[in-house]
Amino acid sequence: MDPFWHRRDLRVTDNVGLSAAADRGPVVPCFVLDDAVLEHAGPPRVRYLLASLAELRDAYRERGSDLIVGRGDPAEILPRLADAVDADRVVWNRGYSGLARERDARVEESLAAGDGAAAAAPEAIDVETYHDAVLHDPDSIRTNKGDPYSVFTYYWKKWRDREKGAPETTPSEETLCDAETIADVVADVTSDLQSGDATIAAGTLPTITDLGVAEPEADPIPAGTPGARDRLESFLESDIFRYEALRDVPAASVTSELSQDLSFGTIGPREVYAATEDAMARAEAGGADGIVSDLEDADPVSSVTEFRSQLAWREFYLQVLFHNPETVSRNYKTYENSIDWREDPDALAAWKRGETGYPIVDAGMRQLRAEAFMHNRVRMIVASFLTKDLLLDWRAGYAHFREHLRDHDTANDVGGWQWAASTGTDAQPYFRIFNPMTQGERYDPDAEYITTYVPELRGVDPDPIHSWHELDPERREAVAPEYPEPIVDHAQRREEALATFEAARGEAD
């Protein structure tokens, strides 16, 4: 019997490592709540994690097995578990961030040292790892010179043209360790662990309060594989064909909202990609033409391709982080001088509360609080506002997103922030600064998204909303007395941002 250690792959379907372990069977499935990891997880993510673990446990129980849930240091728990089941090896799917790789190396060392062995002569336990979270592993797509890619367009061409693996088969009941044996194993390991802080249980999950994490403000969404599959199914009905035309329009809500699922692995990337193949076949046969008939120039085929390119962006940022783990907290791009970010706690607090007086920015920041989610276009706008209009360090924005997003994902979050701050790979050039008013007007012309999240502006015509920064104080008072004045002047801040970046480039007078 070999333990399979679930981490960011909270599913039994389309799971590369689990299928490989099940081929030998029987598998002992486990997950470890590691305080070192929980420290970095905001409340919406912890809630989604616990709900997804409950779904994972139920999937095992339906198959006559159970999920072992440990709490503590995996380097302590896994060797004990492996020893208790007399394992030859422990199997898991690879993590790619610096933190995940360090932890995995530690666990591997303690397994190799036989740290869990009850016997006097400890036996080394092997580790077997798989690429599962991605369609193409971070080392497999390189430039013709053999370097990792730093420009998305070139990466995308190779990613797009490579053959993709089919979804993995789901392990059958016979290949999983039965629930009774799991209960015995847990009892065995529990008596072994008595001296330390670590605990282990068969399928019993702590509550969010047990973990010392506050209840999130946002409402929960359906979690685990059932939630993810429902979202994918509903996206495939029609939104995937309207995606290209409307993905930048936040009020249209055509995007898949699969980001937390891909991040926690409640759905596998091969399953999502296979779904795009079905959608592509339908689009190519003209079966989606009626769905886009009200949209000028919309093409269902290129819409499916556009969605695939977002899946590729995810893997692009992942390979950037894999090859440059330090960029989690350091700029990817080196300027000659350091960027002179400002210290302005009041402005940062107004941005966090969604009270900047820039309607699209405030709507986004309030969507984040209300739903633990934010539309991609709006993420770009609020990130640009923080780094260019307020001239605050992207790391402050990243920390806030990490705390509040249910889909926070180190690679994508760092990638998105460094893109907006003009410090990342293939980033927005420093001189292309978003105008938050024009962005609002272009992507939310009827102010539908804005008024959903900013009640002070409900009933106000789109015109004054999109020209709020130009209105005189009397007019603002007459139109929306409760909505704040702009905290900065965009035109002036734009000039200051250009000067700041030119100084960083060593081009100042």
Ligand SMILES: Cc1cc2nc3c(=O)[nH]c(=O)nc-3n(C[C@H](O)[C@H](O)[C@H](O)COP(=O)(O)OP(=O)(O)OC[C@H]3O[C@@H](n4cnc5c(N)ncnc54)[C@H](O)[C@@H]3O)c2cc1C
């Ligand atoms: C400042 C900033 C911070 C971000 N932080 C995160 C984050 O913490 N976690 C996260 O998953 N995404 C992040 N993104 C990327 C993007 O905003 C979200 O992935 C997307 O909004 C999620 O919605 P969706 O699932 O409906 O996306 P869809 O448009 O349906 O895309 C499908 C999937 O592709 C991936 N994807 C889409 N857009 C991007 C992108 N620009 N970069 C990388 N992958 C992408 C996601 O996995 C997403 O679920 C960030 C973007 C910015 C600008």
